[in-house]
Amino acid sequence: MDRPRKPTLDTVAGAVGVSRATVSNAYNRPDQLSAALRERILETAASLGYAGPDPVARSLATRHSAAVGFMLGQGLSASFADAALSIVLDGLASTVDGHDHCLVLMPGKDKGGPRPETVARAQADVVVAYSLPDDAPALTAARTRGLPMVVIDQPVLPDTARVEVDDFGGARLAASSLWASGHRRFGVVTFALHPDGHNGPVTPARLASTSFRVTRDRLHGYLDVTGTDTPVWECARSSRELGRAGARALLSTSPRPTALLCASDELAFGALQAVRDLGLRVPTDVSVIGFDDVPAAEHADPPLTTVRQPLAEKGRHAGELALRLLDGGRPGEPTRLPVSLVSRDSTAPPK
Amino acid sequence: MDRPRKPTLDTVAGAVGVSRATVSNAYNRPDQLSAALRERILETAASLGYAGPDPVARSLATRHSAAVGFMLGQGLSASFADAALSIVLDGLASTVDGHDHCLVLMPGKDKGGPRPETVARAQADVVVAYSLPDDAPALTAARTRGLPMVVIDQPVLPDTARVEVDDFGGARLAASSLWASGHRRFGVVTFALHPDGHNGPVTPARLASTSFRVTRDRLHGYLDVTGTDTPVWECARSSRELGRAGARALLSTSPRPTALLCASDELAFGALQAVRDLGLRVPTDVSVIGFDDVPAAEHADPPLTTVRQPLAEKGRHAGELALRLLDGGRPGEPTRLPVSLVSRDSTAPPK
DNA sequence: AGTGTGAACTAGAGCGCTTCAGAACGTCCA
DNA sequence: TGGACGTTCTGAAGCGCTCTAGTTCACACT
Numbered sequence: 179m180d181r182p183r184k185p186t187l188d189t190v191a192g193a194v195g196v197s198r199a200t201v202s203n204a205y206n207r208p209d210q211l212s213a214a215l216r217e218r219i220l221e222t223a224a225s226l227g228y229a230g231p232d233p234v235a236r237s238l239a240t241r242h243s244a245a246v247g248f249m250l251g252q253g254l255s256a257s258f259a260d261a262a263l264s265i266v267l268d269g270l271a272s273t274v275d276g277h278d279h280c281l282v283l284m285p286g287k288d289k290g291g292p293r294p295e296t297v298a299r300a301q302a303d304v305v306v307a308y309s310l311p312d313d314a315p316a317l318t319a320a321r322t323r324g325l326p327m328v329v330i331d332q333p334v335l336p337d338t339a340r341v342e343v344d345d346f347g348g349a350r351l352a353a354s355s356l357w358a359s360g361h362r363r364f365g366v367v368t369f370a371l372h373p374d375g376h377n378g379p380v381t382p383a384r385l386a387s388t389s390f391r392v393t394r395d396r397l398h399g400y401l402d403v404t405g406t407d408t409p410v411w412e413c414a415r416s417s418r419e420l421g422r423a424g425a426r427a428l429l430s431t432s433p434r435p436t437a438l439l440c441a442s443d444e445l446a447f448g449a450l451q452a453v454r455d456l457g458l459r460v461p462t463d464v465s466v467i468g469f470d471d472v473p474a475a476e477h478a479d480p481p482l483t484t485v486r487q488p489l490a491e492k493g494r495h496a497g498e499l500a501l502r503l504l505d506g507g508r509p510g511e512p513t514r515l516p517v518s519l520v521s522r523d524s525t526a527p528p529k
Numbered sequence: 530m531d532r533p534r535k536p537t538l539d540t541v542a543g544a545v546g547v548s549r550a551t552v553s554n555a556y557n558r559p560d561q562l563s564a565a566l567r568e569r570i571l572e573t574a575a576s577l578g579y580a581g582p583d584p585v586a587r588s589l590a591t592r593h594s595a596a597v598g599f600m601l602g603q604g605l606s607a608s609f610a611d612a613a614l615s616i617v618l619d620g621l622a623s624t625v626d627g628h629d630h631c632l633v634l635m636p637g638k639d640k641g642g643p644r645p646e647t648v649a650r651a652q653a654d655v656v657v658a659y660s661l662p663d664d665a666p667a668l669t670a671a672r673t674r675g676l677p678m679v680v681i682d683q684p685v686l687p688d689t690a691r692v693e694v695d696d697f698g699g700a701r702l703a704a705s706s707l708w709a710s711g712h713r714r715f716g717v718v719t720f721a722l723h724p725d726g727h728n729g730p731v732t733p734a735r736l737a738s739t740s741f742r743v744t745r746d747r748l749h750g751y752l753d754v755t756g757t758d759t760p761v762w763e764c765a766r767s768s769r770e771l772g773r774a775g776a777r778a779l780l781s782t783s784p785r786p787t788a789l790l791c792a793s794d795e796l797a798f799g800a801l802q803a804v805r806d807l808g809l810r811v812p813t814d815v816s817v818i819g820f821d822d823v824p825a826a827e828h829a830d831p832p833l834t835t836v837r838q839p840l841a842e843k844g845r846h847a848g849e850l851a852l853r854l855l856d857g858g859r860p861g862e863p864t865r866l867p868v869s870l871v872s873r874d875s876t877a878p879p880k
Numbered sequence: 881a882g883t884g885t886g887a888a889c890t891a892g893a894g895c896g897c898t899t900c901a902g903a904a905c906g907t908c909c910a
Numbered sequence: 911t912g913g914a915c916g917t918t919c920t921g922a923a924g925c926g927c928t929c930t931a932g933t934t935c936a937c938a939c940t
Contacts, residue, residue, distance in 0.1 A: 184675060186896055197920045202898060211918065229674040233652045234594055235896035237585045238925050244650060245633070255619035255841075264615070268606030271636050275643075280651050281634040282596070285622050292626075299595060300631050301584045301652050323580040324535060419828060477770060477802075490606075537926055548890045553928060562888065586926035589895050883940085890933075895926105903920075910912095 185228040245280040247302030251309035259417035261472040269493025294319035311389040326503035339499040340512035348485040348517035349399025359527040364404040365428035365435035369416040380410040421448025436528040443468035461526035481522035536579040596631040598653030602660035610768035612823040620844025645670035662740040677854035690850040691863035699836040699868035700750025710878040715755040716779035716786035720767040731761040772799025787879040794819035812877035832873035
């Protein structure tokens, strides 16, 4: 197994007959040497099979790793159930990549977010947190490492950049439009209030201690309009199937709700299906409203009325903030992106 | 801006009054020092705000970075259109994370895969390639860096570990079952043959030079049964919407196909919709078959007949292979995971 | 007392790179 | 002709850590 040792800067320097510093400059500061020499260095490097400065050594010397970490509250597979996550992630990834930075993924296996050890060992010099419980250990880990941080949809943390959306206002907007058109009996289908995998009706106690900011705000936005006695069904994840089951349960009570308010489009898609399952029709018998406006909302059957939030923009903006922090920028004021109600065909006045 | 310099191993060593090596051991080899001293070191570290050995410096010294890179042929947002990707990615991520390694994402912006510079600078010591064109520059970049590599569903590369699925056989299986039940007029809806964003009918020339192995195999599996004159519609991505449009085009020809063979479930979902759009019924008027068996296939309307491949297993296995390569293991023979036909209600004999 | 043993800790040489303060060598203008 | 200046290249000091090959010391055994 005496494989030839990998070439280093020194190897190349020796072969060309210049100093290591010059080879380094050939890669990082072309203006510091003559074009001819640089050419010669690059050629020799190629012929030696040298692929450029080692990223790790480089990071150590420069004291930054050109990578942004992404801490997620759930497993990555959550993204196949919820398009919103993929879209945000994509916006983030492309921004970051466009600036020659890598994205280091730290998914949470359980729903509490990534393990603190994972965070402690991640080679990143800024992290983005998304959909973590308010008290996630990963948040503390990042903090004690002194990593600059940008949070998406999380509560404000001291010294942290933040991008958010007016979840409360958006939810109110949706509920109000239904109320205005005459609905009085509502049901709410929401995703997790706690990272414990619970599926079922929500008790007031549980509601009061919600550990996800987004859930809390959307829920309160709805209930602010419909009243706190509105039945709420919690789904452990934002998935079509769970939404379907939840909606079915809500629709089986009597008197039946005339409108279903869902905390995400994905849950709403399930609700749409549930209405059909029971032989009812949308929006004639039941109105259904979602949240997010993922691309599929437009093509649902019927097209889904929903609260639009600029998902890709959210990811992009988080990426830009992260990059700015890397440049030594201050966190600054939280950015609040706009939401709006997109009316399609899944809502109508009650019969 | 004279923020206090971040504590290092030396800081802690000095504070406790031991050598740097001992502090290092406190973190990495607890058996090398007395429990009492270790305790004292950890406490001092905590009180100093030292979060553990710097990951980058550690990587340089140990010569491995505890990270596996993931090179993807498309943007990450592809995963909201195609659950298969998320599931594979999730399997990979959890395996890798379970062994205390990070996942470094390198998405492709255009469809050619990540930029070679991105690959050259990524801090990973093994990479996994997925859904790249056969001639992606990223592949070469990884190779010249001398990174061990595992490819998923790619053509064999010398000295590379590989996990694959019998796409050709699976597709044949699906087509044969339809043929056996009497179908003779087929249409095929496929995802990209080339990374150029083409949507539309496929010419023989284009077919002959397909640059994605998976596409090629599934397509040839179908056509091997149905005949090479079968009309094929290409979609730039595997998405429901594109599949819907493609299927609609295929179904508008006369004589109309009695069965639609789709290269993915996602495309098949679109096809299901297209059949409805035209006022026809599945499977009475048209049979539709998918590929992948994503979770949604079971809950489609009607439940989708499809070729199952073990998606999560694919990701997990790739992760294990990557980890093994990291340990100096040899690539070994490609692993071939099993496929099977899952018959549900979207297929039936023709009228 | 002499020797062997194992546990506990340390010195110091790197890991592969960046970067800053020069050195060497023209060139140009007064 | 000489000094000021620019360009091109070099030397060497780190970056923060790991790890091998020790050294020390206490204790047990003969």
